[in-house]
Amino acid sequence: MLTASDNEMLTCTGPGTPMGEFFRRFWQPVALSRELPERDGTPLRVTVMGEKLVAFRDNQGRVGLVDARCPHRGADMYFGRKEDGAIRCVYHGWQFDLHGRAVELPNVPPDSPYHQTMRIKAYPTREFGEIVWAYLGPPGTEPAEVPQLDFGMLPASQRFVTKKLQECNWAQSIEGALDTSHFSFLHMPAPAVQSNANPDAPADEKRLRWIREDPLPQFSILDHDVGFLVGGARRADGQMRYWRTAQFALPAHSTTPSTLPGETHFGYTWVPIDDENCWIYTYAWNPDRPFSDEERARFAGGHGVIGEVDEHFIPVRNRSNEYLLDRRDQKLHSFTGVRGVAEQDAMIQDSLGRIADRTIEHLTAADAAVVRFRRVVLGGAKALLAGQAPEAPHRYRSYRLRSGSWMAEQGVPLEQVMVERFGDPVGHVAEPLEEAPQAG
Numbered sequence: 500m501l502t503a504s505d506n507e508m509l510t511c512t513g514p515g516t517p518m519g520e521f522f523r524r525f526w527q528p529v530a531l532s533r534e535l536p537e538r539d540g541t542p543l544r545v546t547v548m549g550e551k552l553v554a555f556r557d558n559q560g561r562v563g564l565v566d567a568r569c570p571h572r573g574a575d576m577y578f579g580r581k582e583d584g585a586i587r588c589v590y591h592g593w594q595f596d597l598h599g600r601a602v603e604l605p606n607v608p609p610d611s612p613y614h615q616t617m618r619i620k621a622y623p624t625r626e627f628g629e630i631v632w633a634y635l636g637p638p639g640t641e642p643a644e645v646p647q648l649d650f651g652m653l654p655a656s657q658r659f660v661t662k663k664l665q666e667c668n669w670a671q672s673i674e675g676a677l678d679t680s681h682f683s684f685l686h687m688p689a690p691a692v693q694s695n696a697n698p699d700a701p702a703d704e705k706r707l708r709w710i711r712e713d714p715l716p717q718f719s720i721l722d723h724d725v726g727f728l729v730g731g732a733r734r735a736d737g738q739m740r741y742w743r744t745a746q747f748a749l750p751a752h753s754t755t756p757s758t759l760p761g762e763t764h765f766g767y768t769w770v771p772i773d774d775e776n777c778w779i780y781t782y783a784w785n786p787d788r789p790f791s792d793e794e795r796a797r798f799a800g801g802h803g804v805i806g807e808v809d810e811h812f813i814p815v816r817n818r819s820n821e822y823l824l825d826r827r828d829q830k831l832h833s834f835t836g837v838r839g840v841a842e843q844d845a846m847i848q849d850s851l852g853r854i855a856d857r858t859i860e861h862l863t864a865a866d867a868a869v870v871r872f873r874r875v876v877l878g879g880a881k882a883l884l885a886g887q888a889p890e891a892p893h894r895y896r897s898y899r900l901r902s903g904s905w906m907a908e909q910g911v912p913l914e915q916v917m918v919e920r921f922g923d924p925v926g927h928v929a930e931p932l933e934e935a936p937q938a939g
């Protein structure tokens with residue numbers, strides 16, 4: 500559990516809050532690149548950590564991100580016109596470039612200092628991995644590169660990138676990802692259809708059985724230079740252990756635990772919209788091969804942690820419709836009666852309330868990763884409050900991380916499992932690819 504004040508510090512990311520200032524020292528996803536498809540096209544409303552902004556693509560293809568309020572009298576810049584690479588407020592015609600500099604102030608007398616000094620708040624942006632990233636921290640402190648997440652380093656043919664709305668605070672949602680123990684229940688078939696022990700069962704069925712039969716995995720956690728790795732070992736057949744590992748990278752990136760060699764990886768990045776909603780950028784990538792059209796279609800319709808969403812990236816099964824929970828299905832087929840791993844996660848994370856009250860919890864050994872996550876991010880926010888800026892954002896190369904599943908003899912430590920599975924004790928991807936890595 501947390502004290503009420505630590506819970507508030509953990510969850511609130513508006514301007515001037517300790518966690519908000521900590522988050523602002525990292526590049527943050529603010530849109531999918533495809534939400535701004537054309538040069539000088541339609542602007543996009545963006546709300547990030549309580550700040551209302553407008554994104555636009557200029558005539559050279561660069562993305563601007565400016566305050567939604569015009570500095571003249573506060574009109575909404577979303578209604579503005581895109582003109583020659585700048586954005587113009589349609590109320591009295593003030594025009595700004597993507598750095599926030601005034602280009603034209605038609606109703607300001609020519610001798611006014613406004614022509615030199617007037618600015619609209621503007622943040623630097625980058626594009627990487629089909630995502631527009633922005634830096635909302637103090638000017639001059641931005642890291643040289645955005646985090647070099649593994650999916651973004653691969654050719655576009657080997658990845659699928661999307662996002663989904665989550666209608667609760669960011670922290671309880673990422674806690675759900677780091678807590679890999681819940682798979683023994685939340686994502687299981689209904690008890691009536693669970694298979695019995697069968698040594699000749701297909702691998703997928705065996706994995707499910709091991710997960711179901713051991714709801715208290717033995718957790719190991721390894722800190723690394725941008726976060727930590729968590730591994731949960733479950734009893735498998737004989738003396739073997741079935742390991743599932745997941746990454747946490749500051750301030751809010753994670754990867755999923757099920758991937759066996761050759762299988763597709765999944766990861767996600769949380770970005771607070773405000774304290775009661777967040778975007779989850781979700782991505783699938785396969786380091787070994789391109790995705791087929793069929794796989795892309797499957798991802799687009801919702802698959803694993805990728806939600807089934809409408810054209811505005813709102814999940815089809817969501818808070819407003821009780822996630823289309825089907826009680827008959829819950830009795831006969833799935834543990835929850837809700838279709839989709841992403842939707843099962845969303846339902847249960849939302850159910851903790853818009854902002855989870857961590858003062859009433861009773862944690863167990865299975866919550867080890869949740870406890871470590873809170874310690875790491877609260878520690879970072881408190882250090883910044885005391886004047887010590889985080890170093891992780893500048894270690895952008897260290898964000899190329901993988902996680903997944905592996906079988907090992909009982910007693911083999913997590914470091915060894917990771918060396919066997921990924922060639923690195925904490926899952927850093929050390930070697931560049933054969934082909935030159937393609938950012939963008």
Ligand code: FES
Pocket residue numbers: 569570571572573574588589590591592593
């Ligand atoms: S409010 Fe924007 S130009 Fe007047």
Ligand SMILES: [Fe+2]
Pocket residue numbers: 675681682685686840844
């Ligand atoms: Fe889950």
